[in-house]
Amino acid sequence: MKQVSTISDIRSGVAELRAAGKTIAFVPTMGALHEGHLSLMRLAKQKADEVVVSIYVNPTQFGPNEDFDSYPRQMEKDLKACEEEGVSVVFTPNDKIMYGSGERYFGISIDELNEDMDGGSRPSFFEGIALVVNKLFNIIEPDVAVFGQKDIQQFQILSRMVEEFNHDIELVAAPIARANDGLALSSRNAYLSDKERKIAPGLYRALQYVEKQIRDGVDEPKLLLKHQQDELEAKGFKNDYLNVFSMDNMQPVQKLEPGTTYILAGAAYLGKTRLIDNIILDL
Amino acid sequence: MKQVSTISDIRSGVAELRAAGKTIAFVPTMGALHEGHLSLMRLAKQKADEVVVSIYVNPTQFGPNEDFDSYPRQMEKDLKACEEEGVSVVFTPNDKIMYGSGERYFGISIDELNEDMDGGSRPSFFEGIALVVNKLFNIIEPDVAVFGQKDIQQFQILSRMVEEFNHDIELVAAPIARANDGLALSSRNAYLSDKERKIAPGLYRALQYVEKQIRDGVDEPKLLLKHQQDELEAKGFKNDYLNVFSMDNMQPVQKLEPGTTYILAGAAYLGKTRLIDNIILDL
Missing domain, CATH: 3.30.1300.10 (Pantoate-beta-alanine ligase, C-terminal domain)
Known part of the structure; x- marks a missing residue:
């Protein structure tokens, strides 16, 4: 398994797999991987030859009073888990790589779909997700991307983005992974x-x-x-x-x-x- | 030269060129081609093995009182001009193919860069351009895209979009083509x-x-x-x-x-x- 942090390295990593004729399934995550994430990777493995995972806690999807700073981070443990699942490449960029250090002029706006549910409670949450996922899709250009049904509004919004922005990517929703007592893993x-x-x-x-x-x-x-x-x-x-x-x-x-x-x-x-x-x- | 109108046909057309190991330069146009456009195609030809042109009068970049309806349309003449320039594939979608027939939920917002110049005079002009070019980039995935320096604000804004959205595309500006008396061709x-x-x-x-x-x-x-x-x-x-x-x-x-x-x-x-x-x- 390769771990890469720059955009040119992840692009070369993906290009190597492409050159070998492999199809690619992508699983974007914010790390702190649990059994739910691993189930996404296993589903990804069924959908394509090779699995690429990103681990990046995306600042633009957190509100000012949310838990960006305290969000659990455990890179070594996460990398080990990816390796055990047979992931080919893990992309671990930092904020400067993902967003640069200068002014940001472009945003993605969403109507209606983000007004209620989590979008209603977390203003600009889904626009931050769309921003980072649109970037990741353009960087990795996978055939398939796997998301959890637990974040169903995210899945529906990203499916719509793929359609409206014409990303050539199939989105797949993985069933919610639960603890024995029914609690959705998170x-x-x-x-x-x-x-x-x-x-x-x-x-x-x-x-x-x-x-x-x-x-x-x-x-x-x-x-x-x-x-x-x-x-x-x-x-x-x-x-x-x-x-x-x-x-x-x-x-x-x-x-x-x-x-x-x-x-x-x-x-x-x-x-x-x-x-x-x-x-x-x-x- | 191939002329195709659906997204799956342009994707196959491009995939064929890719399979033959060719690099691709893309020239998006709204048709009514003149010597200025042809100079973009010639520059495109220098930048890559094959040239793909789109001809599409994009409704989202016209204001309600602008000239969308009267904008000159001359498809046959345009196709002939592309053929003479050695273009490989021309993409001529209609509005339903580009924007679907249902609700549109996603937009691209631009700060500051579109406040003055043409953006100041034509509100939402550049957001409409960004919307359609982002789609075209995802549909065609060229190596290079050529735009005219005449639309310099467009060029700068799209360059910024490529950077912030991580499109893996090199943008090239072609010099302004002028009539003998100096008038910029348009x-x-x-x-x-x-x-x-x-x-x-x-x-x-x-x-x-x-x-x-x-x-x-x-x-x-x-x-x-x-x-x-x-x-x-x-x-x-x-x-x-x-x-x-x-x-x-x-x-x-x-x-x-x-x-x-x-x-x-x-x-x-x-x-x-x-x-x-x-x-x-x-x-």
Whole structure:
């Protein structure tokens, strides 16, 4: 496995694989790799000959009061994990390489798709993600890129970017990796105290409960969702959102129609830790 | 020469050239090709093995009261001209192929660089150009792309986009092609009446006059520029701007410093026709 940090080195690394006739699947990460990331790499391996991973904590997707500084960083451990998964090249740029040191004049703007869900709670979050992923796509030019379904709004927004910007890349969503008690794996789970960790699976359980009610026939889930939010608050969560969203435009939906795909998604804080989770509802 | 209109056909066309080990220079145009465009193609031919041209009148770079509908279109004549220049593939998409028929959620925003000059007079002009060129770059993935120095602000903005978005493409500026009397060639010159056509070279003569004064030592050209604007108005022009701009951030400059590169640029209307021209000043 190669580890490279400059753009010219990653381009040569990819060019070598291309020259050998290999297809390339790309897994962009912010490091602090857990079993969820490893499942993305395994799926990537099924989709192409070689896997390229990036490890970069992207400053433009963090708000001023968010956890950029404290975001977990463990490069050596991450590199070892990539090696064990059979990754070919790991790209580990720094901020200067990714964004230069001078003025930044160009931005990517997103309408509607980022107004609600995590975009509603984290202004400019998805524009920062689009900015860095657009760069990474142009640097690496993979055939396939793999993202986690856990960040479903990110996946939908990036799929739309690929379409509108004409990136010649197939995006693949990997299923949510969960702990035995159902908690969606996340690098931010490392922030949880033992007590919070015990409460944390409640978010997924709330989603599962709502899913069951909807599958049993509830088509206007507003009160049901309100009730589950109250339950979560009673357990010690501070709710951000818990709602059903359109798969197309990421807007909240009041009335569910059969034959349609929705996202049932929630975000809630335990202490300072923000947890998200979702279930895709094919009705 | 191949003419193709769909994204999959242009991608196959380019892939065939790539498979034969050829490098590719790309010349994006809005058609209505004149000697200026042909000079771009000839320069492109010097920079790479094969030349790919696009002909597409991009709606997103026209304002609501601009000349999108009346912009000259002459596809057959243009294709013949490309063939005569030894172009390998011409890409002639329609609006549905370039922009789809549904909602558009993604935009490219530009700060500062588009505030003045043509960006000041034509709001969202450069964001429309960036949008379509970013798409074309991702569709064609050339080694080199050739643009005219006549659209110097476009060239500078796209160079910056290539840097910030990490397109792996070298941008090349071709010198301004001029008629015998000095008028910069432009598809919009076709709009000029015989009388206007006779007056039109006055814009370049004004720039040349200012250039000479600056090279002779004028370092605060404000009054000089004002005087030339009055002269242009007296000749029948309606001035938009005539000024010296920073090559770095495209902002107007009051005091010129030796050892610095500036753009001396003007835009003026003759009737409804907007003419632009510029001279690069390496002081």
